[in-house]
Amino acid sequence: MGEFLGLSFQPGERCCNFSAGPAAIPQEVLEQARDELLNWHGEGASVMEISHRGTAFMAMAEKAEKDIRDLMAIPGNYKVLFLQGGARGQFSAVPMNIGGKGRAADYINSGYWAKSAITEAQHYLHVNIAADGKPSYSAMEGLSQWRLNPDAAYVHYTTNETIGGLQFSFIPETGDVPLVADMSSDILSGPIDVNRFGIIYAGAQKNIGPAGLTIVIVREDLIGQADAACPAVMNYASQAERDSMYNTPPTFAWYLASLVFQWLKKQGGLEAIAQVNARKAAKLYQCIDASGFYDNNVEKDWRSRMNVPFILADSALDTPFLAEAEKEGLCYLKGHKAVGGMRASIYNAVPEKHVDYLVSFMQEFERRYG
Ligand SMILES: *Cc1c(COP(=O)(O)O)cnc(C)c1O
Helix, strand or coil, X not given: CCCCCCCCCCCCCCCEECCCCCCCCCHHHHHHHHHCCCCHHHCCCCHHHCCCCCHHHHHHHXXXXXXXXXXXXXXXXXXXXXXXXHHHHHHHHHHHXXXXXXXXXXXEECCHHHHHHHHHHCCCCEEEEEEEECHHHCXXXXXXXXXXXXXXXXXXXXXXXCCCCEECCCCCCCCCCCEEEECCCCCCCCCCCHHHCCEEEEECCCCCCCCCCEEEEEEHHHCCCCCCCCCHHHCHHHHHHCCCCCCCCCHHHHHHXXXXXXXXXXXCHHHHHHHHHHHXXXXXXXXXXXXXXXXXXXXXXXXXXXXXXXXXXXXXXXXXXXXXXHHCCEECCECCCCCCCEEEECCCCCCHHHHHHHHXXXXXXXXXXX
């Protein structure tokens, strides 16, 4: 048991999980999955052990699609694909599907993940960096300064930089050029206008469910233009024609995502969860800003509501901070190795109470060590 908060946390119990990804999944969802693990829907087997083409699995898949469509208000002229290969797979799939021959694409460089998408896209087409992060990605250039190319095949951006903790609070206007968004770490964190996008993609392991599933929401007119060399598993047309079952889909991850969608509906949908997310983030940033001990370098308008990186005034205190936090059951707070320091990821599945504990712990740690 930790001595800071006096919680009755015991090693071996489920902790307050601030992992960046794979990340927390709602406890109720895990309990339901546990309860129906051995014999799913009377099938006499687990959901992992039956055909994806059977009636029960197909019904689950249909319901999952309907639920995410309801949650995000996805218009009828968009397909929702349940794929594999992660967001990094989409770094290649996007240029292969909609890059066209000999064309260029605009990329917004907001940090680590945007840069990774750029590096991959450069294998397929000419990349124009239309906007860049200000020093150390503490903010982005204003939209009016972006150097968008009206002939670009598409504009790609990363709605939330999971490592840097920078998040767009607006959807960039790109005219007729399709907007493509990597929403891996903030999809379903609040309502968005899907109509503004050509493609939205997200690996599931941040804000949806377990790793192995990749959601792609793609406007129908962008399907069917893939390069001939595009692997069929990555080709939106072959996957859309076969309801994301061109090859065997990640059945367990798909099922678990379906439970998360139902859980989100029970929470009141995306408007409701957005309010909780705003409160959680505000509490954490207030704690950081009120102290001279913790620091977050992202400008206020650009701060992420999902991933809150922060440093301690003295990095020699990093190790005791993490060790004492863990004793209180506050886990996985170590920052990404690319930036160091700490990071609290506070996705949908992280209860507000856990953020309250973290804030209390940080205040007490500062009182003793600051
Ligand atoms: C985690 C992450 C990725 C990489 O996802 P994989 O599923 O591991 O390929 C890409 N973009 C963002 C914004 C991420 O958070």
